[in-house]
Amino acid sequence: EVQLVQSGAEVKKPGESLKISCQGSGYSFTRYWIGWVRQMPGKGLEWMAIIYPGDSDTRYSPSFQGQVSISADKSITTAYLQWSSLKASDTAMYYCVRRGMDILTGVFDYWGQGTLVTVSS
Amino acid sequence: SYVLTQPPSVSVAPGKTARITCGGNNIGSKSLHWYQQKPGQAPVLVIYYDSDRPSGIPERYSGSNSGNTATLTISRVEAGDEADYYCQVWDTTSDHYIFGTGTKVTVL
Numbered sequence A: 001e002v003q004l005v006q007s008g009a010e011v012k013k014p015g016e017s018l019k020i021s022c023q024g025s026g027y028s029f030t031r032y033w034i035g036w037v038r039q040m041p042g043k044g045l046e047w048m049a050i051i052y053p054g055d056s057d058t059r060y061s062p063s064f065q066g067q068v069s070i071s072a073d074k075s076i077t078t079a080y081l082q083w084s085s086l087k088a089s090d091t092a093m094y095y096c097v098r099r100g101m102d103i104l105t106g107v108f109d110y111w112g113q114g115t116l117v118t119v120s121s
Numbered sequence B: 001s002y003v004l005t006q007p008p009s010v011s012v013a014p015g016k017t018a019r020i021t022c023g024g025n026n027i028g029s030k031s032l033h034w035y036q037q038k039p040g041q042a043p044v045l046v047i048y049y050d051s052d053r054p055s056g057i058p059e060r061y062s063g064s065n066s067g068n069t070a071t072l073t074i075s076r077v078e079a080g081d082e083a084d085y086y087c088q089v090w091d092t093t094s095d096h097y098i099f100g101t102g103t104k105v106t107v108l
Helices: none
Strands: A003-006 A010-012 A018-025 A034-039 A045-052 A057-060 A069-073 A078-083 A092-099 A108-111 A115-119 B009-012 B018-023 B032-037 B044-047 B061-066 B069-074 B083-091 B096-099 B103-107
Touching: A003 A092, A003 A108, A010 A018, A018 A034, A018 A092, A018 A115, A034 A069, A034 A078, A034 A108, A045 A069, A045 A078, A045 A092, A045 B096, A078 A092, A108 B044, B009 B018, B018 B032, B018 B103, B032 B061, B044 B061, B069 B083
Parallel strands: A010 A115, B009 B103
Antiparallel strands: A003 A018, A018 A078, A034 A045, A034 A092, A045 A057, A069 A078, A092 A108, A092 A115, B018 B069, B032 B044, B032 B083, B061 B069, B083 B096, B083 B103
């Protein structure tokens, strides 16, 4: 069974750093792209970034380029999303997603349970 | 950048048919996916490749995609179908993933 299990909720202050995680299991971790999707309170879904754990190739949405960093450790089948300096506007639910194998379609076939990040002074 | 537009809300009576549209420039040339998100839950894939259903998704859910509009159709609507629905494509030109604006389906 494919599973994406994310780290727990975080409460941080503006300016602090943060790294959240997503561990994949039940499939070949290095052969599927894995990404992150943001959902701000009461708002829609926004794709942020994606990584291919096999060779660490990455893509970023222009909206998030330079604001976050995506990485993966294939030895422990875990992907990460990292901030160096959080802002209050980073308060949101963050979902990790697995991209399906078909290279032509870009479907997100599995989702993690979400990690709630709250940034407040 | 590529934009996907959905109606903010759709209301439907139980047992009737709900149709949710997703508009985009020449969207029929792209592979279109739909996700259902119930309150407090992570999204779930309900339609992929325009009209295919993942295992476990009822046959009441169907999809189509042509021209500038894709449609998610929910037949014989039940109270449990009440959720937010998002369309999504992969824009191969930019190598970016685009979500629609989302539609809240209310069962009357």
